[in-house]
Amino acid sequence: MPGYIEDRWYKKGPDGKRTIPTDRCNQGKRYRVAGVPGVRDRSFEKLTGIDGAKAWLAKAQHESTRGEFIDPRDGTMLLREYVEEHWWPNQNYPDPITRSTIKGKVWNHILTHLGSKPLNTIKTPQLRAWLKTLNSQLGPGTVNDVWGALSSILQAAVDDERITKNYCRSQKTVRPPARPDPRAEAWSRERVLQVRAAIDESARLAVDLGVGAGLRQGEVFGLALQDVDFDAMVIHVQRQVKKVGSKLVFALPKGRKTRTVPVPPHLLQNIRDHLARWPATAVTLPWGDPADGETEKEVKERAPRTFELLLTSARGGAWRRDYFNDTLWKPALEAAGLIAPPEVLRRPIAGKPGRFRTVRKYAEDREMGFHSLRHTFASVQLDARESVVSVSKWLGHADPSITLRIYAHMMPEADGRGRTAMQNWFQGDVETISPAAPRDSGVAIPQQSQPLEAGVSVEAGEPVLAP
Structure with missing residues (x-):
């Protein structure tokens, strides 16, 4: 195999033994491994042993032949250096908010604690200590996200052949906490009406759109007159208003999914009543990203667009989330x-x-957020036995499984209908048995005039609005 070991201190004499000192005798490391294809030369103090030149040469020859050689010296780069110079510049996030969020987590929770460590030293003990620190400072959902970000960084370092193993992915004893249960809670009709009556009249339509169409807060802010089809009785959810840094932009709804939601006549009438008092206002904002585009394509995509919004601020601009929450919703x-x-x-x-301003700071309470109106919309639809697929589409979820995971507890119990169907099957009541049930199996079915089990009602219960 190619490769050799050079003695840099002594060279061979006439007798074939290495007894003649070189100019480098006793200077630096004595043995140099060289000549292995694709492997940089490396010097060693010892010839034999685990850390000696011979062991390194054998390992380098074997891994080089298989195309698996990774020079451990590349892993001595600090994590911060690797992230700032190699990993982050190559990340591509079309959504500027997503990019800002991920950057904040990496710099605040990863580099702050691990940035000064070489890549090849981030192993189980280091991860265990870091995870303990995160758990004491952050919620389980955020810890899980930060862990995932570090895992992505280390996996990129593996792919870049700087380290041989991503210890975040190979852990059995050190793992991030499970994500919190996404279980959502709906509001009662009385609570929704209480909040609607208490909020400023000009903002009541926001409550109606949240509970009546399941719109997210930013989608309510971005709803335009042309999105409401009064004849078809639907609302087209085509954009949202987002805050990028300190600036507002129009953007596609979450997940970049537009959708159409059927709405009741009552909500359409509320929209008409609102427009009679507060006409739609034309608002112009950049699309997606307020930063100037660097390419012709980016300039075209980010060009300002104008829509006649149903809900705007007193000055005629789009609502800001923090303004709406602090000035209208929480009061x-x-x-x-x-x-x-x-x-x-x-x-x-x-x-x-010497000048001060007065600030009203409310305590954080996720159960009292605007999103609760969306949960209530889902609750009413599922309680009315609308299909999960339809509700998922109206909510704009990427997959019905997401809807099930969040709202399964809101679905009405089906045992009443199932019990009735089974009772009718046993009684041979072919007119009321489900069409899917087998009716002619060649087995005589005994006729009974009474339920099989005393005290069991055969009537399905009426849907009840989820609390």
């Missing part, structure tokens, strides 16, 4: 007695010494 929740009053703070005004 309505407080007025309805659903959340505690805010903490009133005085904060200095930047650039104006």
